[in-house]
Structure formats: structure tokens, C-alpha cells
Amino acid sequence: MVTGKADYPQAIALSSSTFQILGVFGSGIAGALSLFIGARNLFFWDGTSFLVAAILIGSLPGNLRVEGASGDKSGGQILSDIKSGTTRLWTDSPIRYGLIIQLVASISGAQILVNTVGYVQGTLQQTGVQYGWAMMAFGLGAAFGTLALGTYPHYRSKVITLLSGGLLIVAALLPANSVGLAPLILLWTIAGCGQSLINLSMQTLIADRTPINIQGRVYGAHFAWSHLWWAGAYPLAGWLGTAFPQQTFLYSSFIGMALLSIAHLLLAPDRFIHTHGEVLHSHAHQHGTDDRYGHLTVVETKKEHQHSQFSHLHSYTDISHDHHNP
Secondary structure: OOOOOOOHHHHHHHHHHHHHHHHHHHHHHHHHHHHHHOHHHHHHHHHHHHHHHHHHHHOOOHHHOOOOOOOOOOHHHHHHHHHHHHHHHHHOHHHHHHHHHHHHHHHHHHHHHHHHHHHHHHHOOOOHHHHHHHHHHHHHHHHHHHHHHHHOOOOOOHHHHHHHHHHHHHHHHOOHHHOOHHHHHHHHHHHHHHHHHHHHHHHHHHHHHOOHHHHHHHHHHHHHHHHHHHHHHHHHHHHHHHHOOOOHHHHHHHHHHHHHHHHHHHOOOOOOOOOOOOOEEEEEEEEOOOOOOOOEEOOOEEEEEEEEOOOOEEEOOOEEEEOOOO
16 A cells, blocks of 8 residues: 555565564564563563554654544454455465465474474584574575565466465475584475565465455454464474473474465465456457357357456457367
8 A cells, every 4th residue: 555556565575574684684583682681681671672663653744644434443443354354364275275274384384383492402402592593594595585575476377376375384394303503404494495485475466356445454354364273383382392301303393384375276276367456447358260269159240349457367258268178
């Protein structure tokens, strides 16, 4: 809404990569400060950072602000907004597919965040410095992934990108319990890249497939559902790390691969779908009897018609065709 439709893929990529990079450097800064001022005093500086952020947000120029709807909402209206946003998430097949892929990303990501420290400092007998390197690789991999997609924002199929991200994550976890520090750093870089492919694709997929007047509700519902996945993924990571400390990454990879397979076999929409804004436009079509793309033609004709790019399915009196039908 701030940048306009032509620029929002790059804007989302920049925002996401900034978040990932700050996650890496923020953790390092927090660790360094805790050594000098102590963990208890760190909360004071954390609160100060929120105050600084509020001041910076308040100083934004007026033309960069997007005003929300005016007026207070009743409890019933809020529940209605939550319901409509959730309904949109789960009734749109590409977005629903992406939500399940995000569940895979949450389970795998929680394993990395929770159990890497035990593997590096326990199994590999390394120090906290080496643990920091491994986690930095995960964050930088995520940053690289978002920057890569940001440079190519109009990639044809976000469904394929979602699947690719899920495959990267579960593949990175598969051998992680049997490698040394250097291969682990490489694997975590790959896993971070996979996380970005999923998260960025979901952000742009929702923007592509949701009318602008309800995008706030849908993004809010997506935020809630995606964080609900993490709420279940963290206890699962803790249980696997306790019950199977030598195979925790291997087993989480099996779980992720099973979910990924089920999601793709049962929920995946047309894997070659490409999404773009719902824009009505008109153009001329001319069809003959030898049309090799499967267009059904009653008579050879040339006629002007309008269609919505959102559905890519057109029909009228004497000609009907489906772009997805080979």
C-alpha cells in the first residue's frame, strides 16, 4: 500500500532481508552487551530500543503513512474481521498450500533454533563462539534468499518456490547430526535460504491474491496462524532434543518430509500457477479450427472481450478456453 503494486515485491524483500540481517547482528549485540552490563540490565536497554523505534516511526513523513480505518470497532466486528481473514486464508488453494508449507518451515526452524546449541557445544565439543557462527550462517542464508528473490520479483510460480524452500530446509536437516562444524554452517545457510523462499513467497502471494480492502485482515490472520505453528514447533523441538539427542535433526527432517509430501499430494494447486493482480483488460483473440492450445471454437471469428487475469478462465457465447489446459 505504501509502494504501489509495481514495487511491493522488492519492498517486501527489502523489509524481510533487513529483518533477517538485524536478527543476526541484534543477537550478537545482545550477547556482547550481556557480557559487559549483565543479563538483568539488558532488559533496560531492550526497553530503550523500543522507545527509539517509536520515535523513529513517529517521525515518518506523512506521505509514507497509510492510515487505517477510522472509528472504534465493536467486539463483534473484530471477530468478524478475524473470521473473514481466516476464511480467505483457508479457502484460497495456493495460500492454504503455503500455510502448510510454513508449518514445515516452523518445525524445521524450531529444531535449528533450539537444538543447534546442544549439538555444537555438546556433540561437537565446540564453544559458544562456534555456535554463534552456525546461527549467523542461518540468518545470513535467510538474508541471501530474500535478496535473491528481491532481484527477481516476478518469478513465475510462487507455488514452486514454496515447495523448493521446503525441500531445501528438510534436505539441510537430513545429514546434520553426522557432520562437523564447517558442513553444519553450510547446511544452516541452505536452511536459512529455504526459510526465506517460503516466507517471502507467502507475503507476495497474499498480496497478489487478496483484494486490497481486506488485505489487513488476511495479513493479520496469516500472522496469527504462522505464529501458531511456531507455538507447537518449539515444544516438539524440545521433546526431540531430549528424547533423541543424537538424531533430533534427522527425525525432524523425516517429519518435515512427510508433511511436505502430504501437503503437495493433497493440497497443491496447479504447480505452474502464476499470480498477479486482479486487473481487467481487453484484447483481441482470433481462433481457427487448428488451434493447438485446446481452445474450443464453434466458428472462426475475431472478437474483443474482457477478462480478469486473476482467474485466467474465460467464456462467452461462441468461444471458451482455459489457459491452464494444455
